[in-house]
Amino acid sequence: MSKLIKLDIEDVPSLPRHAKLRYDHARKKWIINAPERVFELDDIAGEVMQLINGKDTLKQIIDKLLVKYEDAPREQVTDDVIVMLQSLADKGFLTNE
């Protein structure tokens, strides 16, 4: 299993091989498939996950979100995104390697 990680703003997050993101047409939402688990994402979580490409840092991902949600304060978006992604990382479904 991936090591227990603490996400940092300069990290490049990615999904490990056993976690897969895709759009599900039947449920009309983004989901993450993992062993014996399915994470159903709401619209915002789906958008954040789609920006995770194994190249961009967390900071760059937040920059992209701020372009789209220009009224949202950076601090709040940063906090929300980190809390959400850290929760996935704690379960072993996100890495920074």
Place this chain on the structure above:
Amino acid sequence: MNEINKEKSFSTPEKKSKTLIPYAMLCELTHRCPLSCPYCSNPVELELKSNEISTDLWKTALSDGVKIGILQAHFSGGEPTARKDLEELVSHASKIGLYTNLITSGVLIKEDRLKNLYDAGLDHVQVSIQDTDPKNSEKIAGFKGHQKKIETCGLIRKVGLPLTVNAVMHRQNLHNLKNMIELAVELDAERLEVAQVQYYGWALKNQTAFLPTREQLDKATTIVEEARIKYKGILAIDYVVPDYYAKKPKSCMGGWGRQFLNITPAGKVLPCHAAESLNFLNFDNLKEKSLAWIWEHSESFNRFRGTDWMPEPCQSCDRREIDWGGCRCQAFALTGNADATDPTCEFSPYRNVLEEPLSKAGTENPDFIYRKYS
């Protein structure tokens, strides 16, 4: 196999939808298996090779599964690697977007085949280990293959596939639970399923040999709780307790016909792998009906769907949409009435049927009745 956990990670409110959307399909490709574990989850009446459905029919079922919203396909058996078309089926499932999981004993597979499965898009492998003590492990499995299983786990990690160790635990191996957890860590598994035997089919025949005492169970629970803290971030441990000792029944399959379907080697579609024990139900076959039709319209899937079928005390219980009345197969096996409240519920009028097996727990050691073709 475990029930599918539906996790709402980002506080999504549940949308009420009229048509239920299944999450997973268990594809029992064959009942053939070199092992003969006395608690096998296959039905007592096993299907012969000559009754197994074709590669094309499996592919159609997988494609139809995606259309009705299935997200994960579990390839199981028997021993699924006994089917030569496994790679082709995994490749097909992966291409159409299914998350693919191989559930195997690990005794028939070599490195080149694992590499081929990896290339075919396999996402995850689950290997069963019967005990950490090789002699006892082979006694329980009825097959000399313990060392091979350990080697297979190493090869799975070597080719880059994530691994879950499935440990079915019971009175004959619970004393090695700590070793089992350490073995899973050594094997670099991501997950360990500590699954206590559930008693229907073959396991019910062997209940006296397997049902642990309350003391053994409590000790096991403590070991699991401690290991979860010790190995946080290293090994995830799923823990299933024997429901005879519970006050509330398990939410079997997350509710009948709600999240899950099972396809037998002969092409029958079932709401759970044990459902054929409900011998009064008619189960439709993929040779005659489509998967979508069976999921939505068949008699068998609608028989215990929702809450309308429920008797009291289920009908007025505030947990009726949490545990969905418990397990239908268990209710039928223990009371002869498939509509009855699961006897493992503290409010069941049939709770007393558990007294005899529980009083016998730990007192006798009968020989195993091994799984075999009749």
